[in-house]
Amino acid sequence: MQPADTQRSPLSRIATLAWPILVGQLAVIANGVMDTAMTSRFSATDLAALSIGASVYVSIFVGLNGVLQALSPIIGQLYGARRFGDIGPEVKQGAWLAALLTVIGCLGLLFPQPLLSLAHAPPELADKATLYLRTLSFALPATLGFRIYASLNTALGRPKMVMAIQVIGLVLKVPLNALFIFGGLGLPAYGGPGCAMATTVIAWVSFLISFAILHTSPSYRDFRLFGAGFVPPRAAALMALLRLGIPMGLSYLIEVTAFTFMALFIARLGATAVAGHQITANFATVLYMLPLSIANATSTLVAQAIGARQPQTARHVGYYGIALAGGLSATLGLLVWLLRGVIIRAYTPDPVIIAAATPLFVFIAFYQLFDAVQVTTAFVLRAYRVAVVPTVIYAVALWGVGLGGGYVLGLNPFGISPPMLQGAAGFWMGNSTSLGLVGLGLLWYLRRVQRRHAHAPTHAAVTQPG
Template identity: 70%
Template sequence: MASLAWPLLIGQLALIANGVIDTAMVSHFSAMDLAALALGVSIYVSVFVGLSGVLQALQPTIGQLYGARQLHAIGNEVKQGLWLALLLSMIGCVVLAFSPLFLTFAHASPELAEKATLYLRIEALALPATLGFRVYASLNTALSRPKMVMAIQVTGLFLKVPLNGLLIFGGLGLPAFGGPGCAIATTVIAWLMLGVAWLLVAKMPLYRELKIFGGGFVRPSWRAQRNLLKLGVPIGLSYFIEVTAFTLMAIFIARLGAIPVAGHQITANVGTVLYMLPLSIASATSTLVAQAIGASEWRNAKKIGYAGIRLSMGLSVLIGIVVWFMREHIIRAYTPDPVIIAAALPLFLFIAFYQLFDSLQVTTAFVLRAYKSAVIPTVIYAVTLWGVGLGGGYLLGFDSFGLTPAWLQGAPGFWMANSASLGLVGAGLMLYLRHVQRRAARRAAADS
């Protein structure tokens, strides 16, 4: 599990680092371009996360086929995944092309809206490549071979700095594009990564038995697409629910003023980085569980699932303790402003134990996906994250009933409700996982 998780972790951190590099470099160009970048990224991420979530259906599907040693069927599944990625790209590109419609809700100035629109339309050109690479990543992860994915992602990160510098600030005869220069660099790197990834699949012997290339043209199959969408759409919706819950939380906190939202942003950024560890363990656990299911090793699948959940939660407890004792040093690495530090410090109480709930829910959700179960978990996400998390946060944060203690008013109220909602998600998913495992055991007993 650890051998699968660490390359996934480094790859995820490389993706986050791309965003950090964009923000840091554009901030040295102009405040207007930085604002356009922030606005554009918030829209693009919502689109990309939802669409790439749909493609997550490939990982358990291929994992089960690999566990069953049905290698001939994997190539066909990958081709159907590429057709699905193409369809999703077309949908995403249409959404990004009509980005001015969404920007009107932000009440952005004409100049800001123009720059954000340009950023999003350039990013639309990168979307087919990023989704095509997601198919490659799902294939490799399902086959327990994530190191090559990590190597390509880290190489792309190294290319990001020089390309950003050239396209943001100008040089070698090119004009200074500012914020949209990030999108151009992202698009170029995305297509390079896609080309390298599928060139490796075409040339490396370890993929040859899958017959992805050389097996002839395969048309889209409605049955295969329906099966992928049946699992993928709920997964994409669950990702969308998670992203929007955090986005709307930030919007509500912004009503309290610049200082509370600055403290929230620092806390949320730290939480996002820490989340990469349980996410990587969850993905590795899901792969091994799917392979065991494919091999009809139901007891082993159950054992692996619970081992992954325990590992993820155990590490999260250790990380929470470290974060709590290092909280002042972590916050000071973001800002020297004592007012913002004072706003962020109380929120790190929630970060310390929030990780435990987050690791429980994400690992359990991924184990359920290995069993190809995603509809009920998505309903649980919607009810708890939107209802308890956002609704409860609004009531606590704004003291709607006049009963909220002073220490929970404002941003702490939102974080308390969000933490409670994740705890409920984790508990609900665990109960449902036990139901799914019992059902799988009955089916296996009937088949035998």
């Protein structure tokens, strides 16, 4: 795909990029589905420990991953401006940043007790969750390394090889999970922590494949990724990445920790409640991949148009992407509501867990629209290299309205919550409301950013992170 390709309709261009991103993301999320489904057949205790441990890991990983994703709009704008030789140096600075983030993330995974203590989990659950997280500390360097490769390819409009590697990882996941969860070949049954062992193996396989492709494929030679000798970290380049990456990472962290703390607070209600929440949250994450793939594709095209100094194209593509994601997600939410019984039984045969999960699926049915609008709008803003104000909107809505309101409704500390919203349902109600507020706030701010760019069509966006 050429930079600033405007020969096809925006919907066609978005779809061409979105479908391999979607397949790849579904492959990644299917790893989590396999973890949940296979661990639920080992024991309810291990499933609850997996839910708690996975929530903590996702919070740490997504925050770090968000910082690294600052590479995508920067590379996308350079590619749109046809400044190919400047892409390699940016990738190398991203590698230095990934090394720093690995150290920070591993400390959080090796010493997770402060977060785990919020769950008030019994010792057996806490011990299993701790082992799960410490095992994943060995996966983090490879996972962040592969994220650099994925960010580069997405920004260039080349997501198919990323998809292929992610599908390979999924193929490996089932046998590796079976080996480590249930035991075999001389290994004991590790239960839930076995999922982390399988994830670690897959992370390193994926990273090594991606590195070999970058090093040997002639399609990357114009970007000066190799052959320039040792490149030390440069303060100016790292600061530019951090100015964009830190608020991006914080927005990811805020969004995910809303779910993390939901799981930790719901854990106070017992293993059955947290298991029902885990199934609902896991399937909601699967559905989220559709708007997320559209958001990624839309952001890539908007960034390339900005780099090519085509502000009207950037604006039109952005709104097409938001409308496409919202329309498809609303339709999908209706289908989920109609098929909720079949979906839950595919996760677990346990009637007690089914009863706990069923009432929560009503929230999936209607919050899909809110989630789709907010994520696509956020990605369009990141294409403009704007992330600070969206992060503030996320913090106020998701932590204040979502988590705070969910705590009041779900745990009912003031005795004012209606019975139907007490328990896990109250947390899901708070989260759904907050996502609607985020969507409205981000749409409002996007209009302001686009007007500013329309009045300055020759602005050198590729050199001015916002």
